[in-house]
Amino acid sequence: MVRDGYWYAISLLLVAAVVRFFTADWIISWPLVAIPVLLAAFFLWFFRDPERAIPEGPGLVVSPADGKVTEVAPIHTLDGDRIRLSIFLNVFDVHVNRSPIAGIIRRVQYKKGEYLNAMDPASAERNEQSVVTMEGEGGLVTIKLIAGLLARRIVFLPKEGDTLRRGQRIGLIKFGSRCDLVLPGDAHIRVERGQRVKGGATILADVEVPSHEPNLSKDVMETRR
Numbered sequence: 276m277v278r279d280g281y282w283y284a285i286s287l288l289l290v291a292a293v294v295r296f297f298t299a300d301w302i303i304s305w306p307l308v309a310i311p312v313l314l315a316a317f318f319l320w321f322f323r324d325p326e327r328a329i330p331e332g333p334g335l336v337v338s339p340a341d342g343k344v345t346e347v348a349p350i351h352t353l354d355g356d357r358i359r360l361s362i363f364l365n366v367f368d369v370h371v372n373r374s375p376i377a378g379i380i381r382r383v384q385y386k387k388g389e390y391l392n393a394m395d396p397a398s399a400e401r402n403e404q405s406v407v408t409m410e411g412e413g414g415l416v417t418i419k420l421i422a423g424l425l426a427r428r429i430v431f432l433p434k435e436g437d438t439l440r441r442g443q444r445i446g447l448i449k450f451g452s453r454c455d456l457v458l459p460g461d462a463h464i465r466v467e468r469g470q471r472v473k474g475g476a477t478i479l480a481d482v483e484v485p486s487h488e489p490n491l492s493k494d495v496m497e498t499r500r
Contacts, residue, residue: 277371277447280322287315321450324371327475329442334412334484336462337442338472339375340454341368347468349460354415356460360479362472363453370447372420372431373475374439375456378411383435402453405431409439413462413482419455420448442475458482 291311298304330337339362346361364370384406403422408415420429431446433439448454462480466472472479 277322283318284315287311334481336480338477374443376411377441378409382408417457421453
């Protein structure tokens with residue numbers, strides 16, 4: 276359970292208690308009490324944080340989020356050809372995000388923006404988002420945590436220079452949202468559009484791991500053990 280869920284639930288239960296205290300007639304008060312109680316139960320469920328079995332193996336890229344794959348497409352960037360996978364999280368999905376690879380965070384960039392529907396392709400560039408670049412097996416991987424129509428807060432916990440394990444919890448986007456993953460252009464994709472995925476558990480792709488990687492630091496090598 277994410278701590279935020281407890282705060283939301285406790286606050287709503289206090290509201291229910293106050294309403295009941297100041298409303299003498301139970302017949303009148305029970306609908307008013309039921310609403311915050313049901314909302315408290317919803318928030319406890321929404322902020323769930325289940326354990327996941329993290330796949331092991333060289334070059335594996337796991338899903339950074341629960342949801343549905345809405346796009347698998349080649350794109351061209353300043354760094355060359357890449358593949359973008361987009362995952363849409365609806366309000367019923369687990370919203371805890373996880374690291375897709377083992378590696379070092381090279382850059383964290385927060386971008387202010389709009390709150391378009393996360394299903395809109397324009398949201399990838401125009402919405403509020405945190406853009407995280409990691410260096411690991413097979414090169415650089417970029418994660419975009421994108422706010423949606425309802426999502427109004429992105430929580431990303433690690434900092435630049437931190438070393439992460441594959442599948443490690445990294446934060447969450449509150450309520451419906453979108454998560455994009457930009458992979459090397461030669462990555463072997465294992466999922467398809469419309470497929471449901473689970474953060475930390477579903478293998479999205481695998482990347483070629485060179486036999487020697489002189490540019491990777493010792494810290495990155497340690498994350499594979």
